[in-house]
Amino acid sequence: SPVFIPLLIIVPLTAACIAMSFFHRENRALAMHAQPYSKSRLFNSQVASGWLMCILPLLVMVLLYLCFMKEVAPDVTSWAIPSEDNVYTASAVFGWFGDSLVIMTFFYGMFVLAGTLVGTVIMQVLLSGVMFVILPLMIFIINAFCDSFLLGYFGMSDFMESLMRNANPLIRLVFGWGENAGLHLELTYLLAGVLMLALARFAYGRAKLEKVGDSMIFRVTEEIITYLIVFVGMTAFGWIFYNMAASTKGMLAFGMAVGALITFFVVKIIIDRSVKVFKKHNLISLCIYLVIAALFTGMTVFDISGFSKRLPKEDKIQSVQLSDATFRVGYDISSYCENLLLKSR
Numbered sequence: 001s002p003v004f005i006p007l008l009i010i011v012p013l014t015a016a017c018i019a020m021s022f023f024h025r026e027n028r029a030l031a032m033h034a035q036p037y038s039k040s041r042l043f044n045s046q047v048a049s050g051w052l053m054c055i056l057p058l059l060v061m062v063l064l065y066l067c068f069m070k071e072v073a074p075d076v077t078s079w080a081i082p083s084e085d086n087v088y089t090a091s092a093v094f095g096w097f098g099d100s101l102v103i104m105t106f107f108y109g110m111f112v113l114a115g116t117l118v119g120t121v122i123m124q125v126l127l128s129g130v131m132f133v134i135l136p137l138m139i140f141i142i143n144a145f146c147d148s149f150l151l152g153y154f155g156m157s158d159f160m161e162s163l164m165r166n167a168n169p170l171i172r173l174v175f176g177w178g179e180n181a182g183l184h185l186e187l188t189y190l191l192a193g194v195l196m197l198a199l200a201r202f203a204y205g206r207a208k209l210e211k212v213g214d215s216m217i218f219r220v221t222e223e224i225i226t227y228l229i230v231f232v233g234m235t236a237f238g239w240i241f242y243n244m245a246a247s248t249k250g251m252l253a254f255g256m257a258v259g260a261l262i263t264f265f266v267v268k269i270i271i272d273r274s275v276k277v278f279k280k281h282n283l284i285s286l287c288i289y290l291v292i293a294a295l296f297t298g299m300t301v302f303d304i305s306g307f308s309k310r311l312p313k314e315d316k317i318q319s320v321q322l323s324d325a326t327f328r329v330g331y332d333i334s335s336y337c338e339n340l341l342l343k344s345r
Contacts, residue, residue: 005170005173008100008103008104008107008170009107009132009170011053011054011057011104012054012104012107012108012110012111013107013111013125013128014053015050015051015053015054015108016050016108016111016112016114016115016124016128017111017115017121017124017125018050018053019046019047019049019050019051019053019112019115020046020050020112020115020116020121020124021121022042022046023115023116023119023204023207023212024115024118024119024120024121024124024212024213025212026212026213029209029212030209033209039204039205040201040205043201043204043205044201047112047197047200047201050108050112051105051108054104054105054108055101055104058097058100058101058104059097061097062093062094062097065088065093065096066090066093069088069089069090069093098186099186102169102186102189102190102193103169103170103189105189105190105193105194106169106189106190106192106193106196107132107169107193108193108197109192109193109194109195109196109197109200110128110131110132110193110196111124111128111131112196112197112200113131113196113197113199113200113203114127114128114131115200116200116201116203116204116207116217117203117216117217117218117221118215118216118217118221119211119212119213119214119215119216119217120213120214120215123215123216123271126270127225130225130228130229132168133168134228134232135163135164135167135168136163136164136165136167136168136171137232138228138231138232139156139160139163139164139167140164141231141232141235142300143155143156143160143164145235145296145300145301146300149249149300149301149302149303150300150303150307150308151303151307151308151311152307152308152310152311153307166185169189172185203217203218215270215271215272215273216271222271223285223288225267226264226267226268226271226285226289227289227292229263229267230260230263230264230267230289231293231296232263233259233260233262233263233266234256234257234259234260234263234293235256235259236259237255237256237258237259237260237262237263238252238253238255238256238259239252239255240255241254241255241256241258242255249301249302252301253297253301256293256297260289260290260293261286264286264289265277268282
């Protein structure tokens with residue numbers, strides 16, 4: 001359902017922000033932590049309340065579905081295939097509930113974890129958005145660079161492709177056109193959500209209350225998030241410059257350098273909530289990232305590892321297998337082969 005799918009994100013995000021509000025508002029944080037409750041009890045009660053905010057509407061909808069469920073037509077053998085009267089079965093209702101429960105728990109755990117790493121609601125929303133897409137996006141970008149510049153790169157492994165498609169249940173839902181994820185993958189999402197809640201409890205236990213109200217609670221989190229966002233901005237700028245300047249590697253490197261600097265300082269302005277970002281620790285952080293970016297660019301764009309040199313010579317190639325997926329344009333296969341593969345004969 002195009003209406004229900006966005007709610008699988010909006011509802012857990014809203015519940016996570018409400019649940020973590022006791023940690024993001026200074027007055028409330030002081031009042032709550034001054035009560036004779038342990039941090040574990042305080043955190044667990046807040047998180048459990050937020051999770052129930054996600055699940056109780058689902059239970060109400062299950063009851064409504066069961067109340068208005070029609071009698072199953074004789075020709076209906078699967079809950080996935082409705083009859084002419086749009087009949088659905090009890091197994092369909094509980095299957096829908098199970099899928100929704102798993103997806104909401106996964107995202108709720110992710111967004112609560114984001115809330116324990118930052119000190120404000122706005123930063124929780126922003127970090128939740130980053131965590132939502134960062135893993136599949138990073139895999140996609142790295143694969144795109146390797147595929148474009150490393151001669152002989154065959155493509156990502158089945159494991160990496162599966163990780164990119166299934167790292168996020170909603171992305172998997174889009175890639176699979178609504179196909180059932182299967183029990184194994186559903187359990188993986190559920191365990192991942194529970195694990196992220198456990199990590200959130202661990203981070204909350206080590207957070208200092210005097211950091212409440214700051215953009216980031218932990219310095220290491222700030223650095224990691226900064227590097228990930230800057231990497232995306234750097235590669236995006238690089239591709240823009242690369243396509244605008246006759247596809248030259250020099251312009252690609254220049255665009256990546258410009259994108260890295262711009263994105264870095266924009267991220268730091270957002271985190272520091274000030275334009276005064278030319279500080280010693282920020283400059284050290286920038287230098288560390290530039291070293292990482294140089295290694296990535298050298299390995300993928302300029303092949304400093306010598307990956308392409310390990311390809312076999314032409315006289316030792318016994319056969320070449322081609323398919324529609326081998327080239328970006330299917331009808332250009334024959335001319336590409338003639339110009340590239342057979343030019344020396």
